[in-house]
Amino acid sequence: MLKELDVIPSEPMSKRRPDWLRVKLPTGPKFREIANLMSEKNLNTVCAEARCPNMGECWGNGTATFMILGDVCTRSCGFCAVKTGRPMQGLDWDEPNRVTQAAKTMGLRHVVITSVNRDERKDGGAPIFAETIHRLRDEIPGVTIEVLIPDFRGLWDALQTVLDARPEVLNHNLETVPRLYRQVRPQARYERSLELLKISVGQGLRTKTGIMVGLGETQAEVFEVMDDLARTGVHVMTIGQYMQPTQMHLPVKDWVHPDVFASYKEIGEAKGIEHVESGPLVRSSYHAEKHV
Numbered sequence: 001m002l003k004e005l006d007v008i009p010s011e012p013m014s015k016r017r018p019d020w021l022r023v024k025l026p027t028g029p030k031f032r033e034i035a036n037l038m039s040e041k042n043l044n045t046v047c048a049e050a051r052c053p054n055m056g057e058c059w060g061n062g063t064a065t066f067m068i069l070g071d072v073c074t075r076s077c078g079f080c081a082v083k084t085g086r087p088m089q090g091l092d093w094d095e096p097n098r099v100t101q102a103a104k105t106m107g108l109r110h111v112v113i114t115s116v117n118r119d120e121r122k123d124g125g126a127p128i129f130a131e132t133i134h135r136l137r138d139e140i141p142g143v144t145i146e147v148l149i150p151d152f153r154g155l156w157d158a159l160q161t162v163l164d165a166r167p168e169v170l171n172h173n174l175e176t177v178p179r180l181y182r183q184v185r186p187q188a189r190y191e192r193s194l195e196l197l198k199i200s201v202g203q204g205l206r207t208k209t210g211i212m213v214g215l216g217e218t219q220a221e222v223f224e225v226m227d228d229l230a231r232t233g234v235h236v237m238t239i240g241q242y243m244q245p246t247q248m249h250l251p252v253k254d255w256v257h258p259d260v261f262a263s264y265k266e267i268g269e270a271k272g273i274e275h276v277e278s279g280p281l282v283r284s285s286y287h288a289e290k291h292v
Contacts, residue, residue: 073116081245096132114148124152126161133165171208177221201233210238216253230272240282
């Protein structure tokens with residue numbers, strides 16, 4: 001087991017991904033069915049927009065993470081493949097209905113909803129999150145819902161709009177360690193994201209967050225983040241390998257070995273985080289139905 005004072009050498013860095021990060025290209029009838037459904041409903045998924053390596057597996061199993069509020073993000077995070085800019089449209093009030101109809105068609109019992117950042121709006125798009133939650137509950141009896149939300153620039157009235165809709169899981173990702181925020185999340189603040197998680201825990205919601213590794217963080221810095229989350233009372237943490245989506249994004253600094261991921265899980269749970277989902281291909285909504 002990796003202890004806090006241990007130092008595990010990183011995999012020798014090369015442009016070639018190690019074998020444990022190789023995944024099959026998305027294919028198969030279920031994958032095509034979901035792709036066609038998203039196109040038909042004019043919906044976005046973070047699976048496709050963020051080039052998730054698990055897209056083939058998840059879509060093949062009939063699951064997807066819906067991305068609402070359009071496909072243009074007002075932030076320019078160094079790791080993310082979603083388009084950046086100023087959205088040209090207002091809120092799409094039919095979007096909650098289309099998400100609900102797609103979820104019904106797919107037969108989903110657990111639905112994950114995320115979004116781009118809409119910093120040009122004082123409400124951050126929070127009303128669409130709330131309306132989507134309400135519509136899903138109205139149309140799919142017994143459905144459980146996870147929302148992966150932005151930080152709403154610290155405008156807690158917007159956050160409260162989402163909290164009042166009472167999703168089963170409230171997820172907001174820290175993404176990385178505090179030292180790397182300027183490069184990885186230049187428009188975000190670590191302390192602000194921690195405060196969001198604290199508010200969620202304080203209102204009795206099952207609360208979740210995640211980070212990527214391989215961006216140049218140290219193991220000691222990962223342990224410090226775990227300590228912060230344990231103190232905050234966060235229930236679920238995800239840890240996955242960062243993979244550069246294009247040459248325009250931040251480079252990978254380390255290929256983190258699967259043994260280190262396994263030890264991160266043990267250490268995080270020993271520190272008091274109820275469940276740590278840790279592995280090279282883990283992403284925020286990977287196995288999300290198990291986190292309710």
